[in-house]
Amino acid sequence: MYFQNQSDAIQIYELLRLQQETLSVHENCFRLVDHQLLTIDAKQTKAALLREVVIPVFIRYLISFKEQEFLLSIIQSKFFYEEHEEQIQILHMVQSILEGERTDIPQKQFSKSRERLVEEALEELLTEERDFTFESFIQFRLREYCQRLQYYVGVGIDEYKLEQEYQVYIEQLRHTIRQQTHYMSCVYVVHEGSDRFKLYDHSLLELNDTQREFFSANASTTPKTLYIDQRVVAPLVGMAPSAVYVYTNDPTEGSIQLLRTIFQERVVLYSLADFFSVCTNYAQEEVDF
Numbered sequence: 494m495y496f497q498n499q500s501d502a503i504q505i506y507e508l509l510r511l512q513q514e515t516l517s518v519h520e521n522c523f524r525l526v527d528h529q530l531l532t533i534d535a536k537q538t539k540a541a542l543l544r545e546v547v548i549p550v551f552i553r554y555l556i557s558f559k560e561q562e563f564l565l566s567i568i569q570s571k572f573f574y575e576e577h578e579e580q581i582q583i584l585h586m587v588q589s590i591l592e593g594e595r596t597d598i599p600q601k602q603f604s605k606s607r608e609r610l611v612e613e614a615l616e617e618l619l620t621e622e623r624d625f626t627f628e629s630f631i632q633f634r635l636r637e638y639c640q641r642l643q644y645y646v647g648v649g650i651d652e653y654k655l656e657q658e659y660q661v662y663i664e665q666l667r668h669t670i671r672q673q674t675h676y677m678s679c680v681y682v683v684h685e686g687s688d689r690f691k692l693y694d695h696s697l698l699e700l701n702d703t704q705r706e707f708f709s710a711n712a713s714t715t716p717k718t719l720y721i722d723q724r725v726v727a728p729l730v731g732m733a734p735s736a737v738y739v740y741t742n743d744p745t746e747g748s749i750q751l752l753r754t755i756f757q758e759r760v761v762l763y764s765l766a767d768f769f770s771v772c773t774n775y776a777q778e779e780v781d782f
Contacts, residue, residue, distance in 0.1 A: 495626045499528040502627075504558065506531060508550045516545055548615045555611050555635075563639065564588070567646045574650075586656075587649035600648050603641070610638040666721070666730055666755050669712060673733035676708065680734045682725065683768050684741035684749060690725045697775050700728065708732045722748055726755070735759065740768035 496502035506525040513522065522542055524532045533539070533547065561584065568574050568583050589595050591607075605613075614634040618625065631639075681693035692700040700708075709723055711731030721727040725748045729737060737760045741749055744762055753760045 494531045494630075495624070496529050496531065497626065497628050501554075501559075502529050502531055505550065505554050505627075508554060509546060512546045512550050522546075543619050547619065548612060551615055552608050552611050555631075555638075556608060559631075560607075560642070561588070563642055564646060567639075567643050568650075571643060572646065572650055583646070583649055583653050586653050587645050590645055590649055590652075595652070598648060598652050601644070607638060607641055610641060611635065614638065663754055666726075667757075669730055670733045670755070673711060673731065675735060676711075676732045677734045679736040679738060680729060680732060681768070681771075682729070682737060682739045682741075682749075682752070684739065684743065684746060684765065686742070688724070688748075690748065692725070692728060697772060704728075722751070724748070726751060729756070736761065738763065740765050 496505075502525060506523060509523050509531075522534055524534065526532065533542070564584055564587055565580055568580050568587075574580050574583060586595075590598060590600065614630070614637075618630060618634055677694055679695050681697065683691045683693065685691065692705065694700060705723075705728045708729075708731035709721075709727035712721060712727045721730065729752065737752060737756050739749055739752065739760055740763045742765045743749070749762075753762075
């Protein structure tokens with residue numbers, strides 16, 4: 494096998510030698526000539542050598558060392574992202590998908606893994622016992638693997654765009670809050686479970702539907718293209734309180750997470766049980782007064 498890039502040749506050669514030593518294959522089967530030509534000379538164990546040493550090494554090198562290069566090339570040449578910062582952000586998104594960290598993102602399920610696609614291409618080529626270049630192998634034999642990468646880049650770019658839009662959405666809501674009149678110093682948000690929320694003003698009086706609609710209307714300065722949750726988010730944006738006290742047993746609930754993102758340090762989390770203590774103390778203060 495001939496390599497145009499000496500770095501690829503040297504790294505693969507070193508990995509082959511290491512794998513050979515790990516498997517206690519004592520026969521010196523590999524030679525690297527002029528840092529570019531890799532030869533394999535195995536008199537009796539060639540099939541086993543290919544299966545146990547050569548193919549695993551090439552799979553590891555392509556997936557672990559070259560795949561990032563392939564992904565960046567696709568991002569730039571197929572999807573025309575030229576800015577380095579954008580390329581890196583998209584790359585990280587795609588890698589998180591490939592590594593199974595983003596199961597929340599809709600994507601196809603494939604019967605063959607990327608590793609298996611590379612393995613099949615190598616098996617087909619190496620059994621032909623012909624000379625070839627590393628670069629031609631990538632270009633002509635790894636087409637299905639590269640198509641798989643291009644699919645994941647497309648998925649990653651779609652998610653990247655959604656996240657960019659989400660950040661704009663959040664910034665526009667924050668801008669609205671900064672521009673709003675502060676109708677209340679604080680608001681109590683009580684999450685009773687599932688999608689059940691109640692809002693209370695600074696006097697612990699519950700806001701009814703009419704009041705919620707009134708304050709939601711104050712949030713109408715936000716762009717019409719933005720969807721705002723009318724149960725909780727819109728009224729709070731309209732009130733623009735200085736403090737938002739959230740009582741919940743599920744701080745990971747979507748609306749609560751969104752409130753924390755929008756209002757940032759204004760949001761203070763408590764357990765649901767704490768709200769009953771607040772009500773009891775407030776009632777006692779009213780009696781004492």
